[in-house]
Amino acid sequence: MPFGWGRRGCPGEAMAFRVINLVMGQLLQCFELSTIDGKDVEMTETAATLMLKITPLQLMCKARPHTRNLLA
Numbered sequence: 635m636p637f638g639w640g641r642r643g644c645p646g647e648a649m650a651f652r653v654i655n656l657v658m659g660q661l662l663q664c665f666e667l668s669t670i671d672g673k674d675v676e677m678t679e680t681a682a683t684l685m686l687k688i689t690p691l692q693l694m695c696k697a698r699p700h701t702r703n704l705l706a
């Protein structure tokens with residue numbers, strides 16, 4: 635569903651499925667993520683097909699020490 639469907643569906647879907655795990659892994663490896671107010675993430679979703687989050691996810695990200703060296 636997030637890639638659309640039919641003749642105009644996303645041609646990058648297969649590539650995205652392969653790459654997204656690597657991207658997520660790198661983000662978690664390089665940054666410490668926390669909620670802005672320190673509370674748990676609000677997980678309530680809409681009842682629609684795509685199950686969007688009702689409260690948008692807002693996070694703080696702080697580079698881990700090894701990432702700071704990498705970016706310097």
Ligand code: HEM
Pocket residue numbers: 636637638639641642643644645646647649650654
């Ligand atoms: C998480 C990653 C991605 C998401 C969620 C995504 C989502 C979408 C969506 C919703 C559409 C519109 C489909 C429609 O109109 O029905 C689209 C179109 C398209 N996407 Fe992606 N996409 C992603 C990654 C990629 C990648 C990696 C590529 C190329 C390497 C790509 C290339 C394209 C192209 C060229 C179109 C236009 C297709 C057309 O209009 O005929 N996308 N994508």
